[in-house]
Amino acid sequence: RRAGGQIYTAVLQRIDSGGCIRGEEATERFFRICCEHAVQRSLSEMQQGSGDDEGRDRQGEDQQEASDQAASSMNWAAIDSFTRLILLLMKAADKAEMLTRALAAIGQELMKDAAMKERQFNQRPYFRILLNLLMDVNSPDPNFEHATFQLLSAFCNAFHACNPLRVPNFAFAWLELISNRMFMPKLLMVKQQRGW
Numbered sequence: 001r002r003a004g005g006q007i008y009t010a011v012l013q014r015i016d017s018g019g020c021i022r023g024e025e026a027t028e029r030f031f032r033i034c035c036e037h038a039v040q041r042s043l044s045e046m047q048q049g050s051g052d053d054e055g056r057d058r059q060g061e062d063q064q065e066a067s068d069q070a071a072s073s074m075n076w077a078a079i080d081s082f083t084r085l086i087l088l089l090m091k092a093a094d095k096a097e098m099l100t101r102a103l104a105a106i107g108q109e110l111m112k113d114a115a116m117k118e119r120q121f122n123q124r125p126y127f128r129i130l131l132n133l134l135m136d137v138n139s140p141d142p143n144f145e146h147a148t149f150q151l152l153s154a155f156c157n158a159f160h161a162c163n164p165l166r167v168p169n170f171a172f173a174w175l176e177l178i179s180n181r182m183f184m185p186k187l188l189m190v191k192q193q194r195g196w
Contacts, residue, residue: 011085012092021089024101031105034082039113039125041078041086079125081133096150098136106130114167127173131156131180138182152187159183 015021020030090098110126137151159178164171178184 008088012088015089020022020023027101028105029127031086031102032109034085035106035109035129038078038082038129039109041127042074042128043122043196044077045075057095059181074124076128077158079128083129083136087136095147096135096154099133099151100154100157103130103133103154104161107142107158110170111167114169118169121169123170123173127171127176130155130173130177134182138186144153148186149190152183155183156187 014031019026021027086099086102089102106126106129113126114121114123134155137155138148159174162170162174164174167174
């Protein structure tokens with residue numbers, strides 16, 4: 001554990017000394033670049049795994065089966081590392097503000113990617129990022145307990161920004177996220193009904 005703590009401290013110092021998280025604009029740019037890289041990495045590893053020439057000759061169900069196998073073989077290491085980095089930065093700074101900036105950058109990247117790729121847009125990496133953050137923020141951690149409503153509010157704003165009217169090709173992931181047991185029930189159970 002001690003070595004892990006030293007590594008985290010070194011990473012935070014390196015990010016801070018590079019000026020990556022100084023100011024709102026720099027922080028959002030940092031998160032946007034990290035998000036773009038993590039998504040590209042997971043998608044490129046999926047494409048490498050599905051790059052067989054025989055797939056061009058397949059028809060119907062065979063082609064669908066091949067794409068399902070390729071999709072299930074995505075490498076989530078970059079996505080998971082990105083979400084761990086966000087949590088680490090949240091623990092070192094104002095939690096709600098850092099999460100709000102991260103979610104804003106992720107939302108911008110999601111909308112840009114969906115608009116550029118249209119029908120080829122793959123919602124799974126963004127779903128994984130948002131789900132990881134949602135699960136981690138709601139895990140029993142004394143660092144996050146006192147800021148539950150602010151953190152859930154940040155997710156509300158992010159989910160509102162990428163709703164199906166704005167990003168129709170993210171609709172299934174969006175629906176899964178807002179109905180997740182770590183979001184909607186927690187939001188509705190906030191004291192004094194502030195989540196209503």
